[in-house]
Amino acid sequence: MKMKKHLLLWLLTCCAISLHANIRLPKVISSNMVLQQQSQVKLWGWAEPGERISITTSWDQQVYAVTTAGDAGWSTAITTPVAGGPFTITLKGRNTIELVNVMAGEVWICSGQSNMEMCGNWGLKDIKAIQPTAYNTNIRCFKIAKATAAYPQEDVTAQWVTCDSAVLNTFSAVGYFFGRKLNEQLHVPIGLIDASWGGTAAEVWTPDSTVKNNPVLKEAATHILPNGMCPHLPGVAWNAMLAPVTNYTIAGVTWYQGENNTSTAAAYRLLFTSMIDAWRSAWHQLLPFYFVQIAPFNYREKNVGALLREAQQQSMQHPNTGMVVTTDITGNVYDVHPTNKHDVGYRLANWALGETYHRKEFVYLYPLYKEMMIKKDKVIISFKNDSQGITIKGDSIAQLFIAGSDREFHPAQATVKNNSLVVWSKEVKQPVAVRYAFSNTAIGNLFGRNGLPVAPFRTDQWEAPTK
The missing domain is CATH 3.40.50.1110 (SGNH hydrolase)
Incomplete structure (x- = not known):
């Protein structure tokens, strides 16, 4: 009976060692994954310290060899092909893992x-x-x-x-x-x-x-x-x-x-x-x-x-x-x-x-505030990313405000001239600052002619109260 117990214990220990020795991979390295194309990408995982692992990639039949370190971890870099698939990656050590349907x-x-x-x-x-x-x-x-x-x-x-x-x-x-x-x-x-x-x-x-x-x-x-x-x-x-x-x-x-x-x-x-x-x-x-x-x-x-x-x-x-x-x-x-x-x-x-990906035919640059110039009772706002110009959608501009040195903002009028926004208000004779769509809920109607909205902005750096 005692020998049977020792034999059982030995078998369980062997099984545990065998399981521990198996190549193991992180979840992100698996079948169905997409690898970054035309790159040196890392494969990594765990196995028995000192275990030699060979990795074969189906797209070029290249064989990579790596030895598991003393902390049971291993990693190696492989070269990925141009976009395509499906491919397979085979890892062999004390066990074999085949990753399929890899792209x-x-x-x-x-x-x-x-x-x-x-x-x-x-x-x-x-x-x-x-x-x-x-x-x-x-x-x-x-x-x-x-x-x-x-x-x-x-x-x-x-x-x-x-x-x-x-x-x-x-x-x-x-x-x-x-x-x-x-x-x-x-x-x-x-x-x-x-x-x-x-x-x-x-x-x-x-x-x-x-x-x-x-x-x-x-x-x-x-x-x-x-x-x-x-x-x-x-x-x-x-x-x-x-x-x-x-x-x-x-x-x-x-x-x-x-x-x-x-x-x-x-x-x-x-x-x-x-x-x-x-x-x-x-x-x-x-x-x-x-x-x-x-x-x-x-x-x-x-x-x-x-x-x-x-x-x-x-x-x-x-x-x-x-x-x-x-x-x-x-x-x-x-x-x-x-x-x-x-x-x-x-x-x-x-x-x-x-x-x-350098596909410049796609519209993606939003008009952003660049700088302001004060000209008598008007403020002229210029923008970055406005090569096609800007436009006001609707009869008048919304969510636009202007202030003088008293820092009191008043609703402003505006017109587009030479791709710039000319802003004024009869309430502000000596303007200092302009704000557009600068609040929690503001939805403006100033757009680039490329169809994208002008980002909210303010020309001042005054404290904006939050209470």
Whole structure:
């Protein structure tokens, strides 16, 4: 009896060792994935220390060899082909893993809070309309389950799947429409990684060391309070949902977030650009970062939305970034969740097509305030990105105000002359400043002739009261 017990124990131990010795892969390295085309991409995982692993890629029959390190981890770089597929990747060690239906194409992260998270299950009409024809083997989706962690993790809960009507019930609508347009225009497979969580502040997506090592960001983070539905501590979503996939080569990032940082808008530009830099450092790439300016909404505190939008626009001075303006597609300013995700996704895609893929035929540059000149009782406003000029839609301009040195703003009149906006008011004889659509709920009617709305702006730097 005693010998049988020892034999059983030995067999169980052998089984445990055998299981432990097997090659194991993170979830993001799996069948159905999209690898960034024509790149050196990393494959990684775990196995028995000292175990030799061979990796064979079907597109060129190249064999890569790697030996597992003493910490049981291994990684190697492989060369990916031009966009196409499906391909297979075979890994052999003490066990064999065959990854099938692998594509080479363009891979993008889609991240942020609820306006990025919104999906078919939210009742979005633009998703419901597309679902019957949503099946597309050239769009692959990887939705990361919500999780938090105090320290960076090694893996996430997710799986690569082919886009279809069921996937769109839970996958980011903005991300899907972004990827769909890229697929339509580039004619290559698109991989989309959805890491989003409604109600989150940017701090939770930023490595905690980035926040805690900066006095301004550290203090601002104390004002982000728990709401019972999402995390609020710096870095916790980054650690659990993004850090595990930073080895995965991507083309860029789309981002829709900001509503939960309106209470700390003064620090948002520093926070957002620091977050971008931290992501780029983690991926070892100057990642394109295209983001959505938050939509008009009736916040409880005065001007906080306008100030956050201003911080977002200022963030465009950071290299390789771009911003989508949404004032014209908002709809209901009493709903923080605009339902038009189709146009948001396509406008993000236009930024990528124009800047990342150098397809300049796409319209993506929004007219932005450049400078002002005072000429007697009028202010002349000029714009960037207005090569085709600007126009007022309607009989008169909306949400435009002018002030003198007393800082009292009055409704203004305006006309377009030589691609500039000439602004005046009979109430202000000596103008000093102009504001356009600068409030929480303002929806203006000033557009570039390219069809895109002029971003809200102000020419002054006066304190904008929030109480």
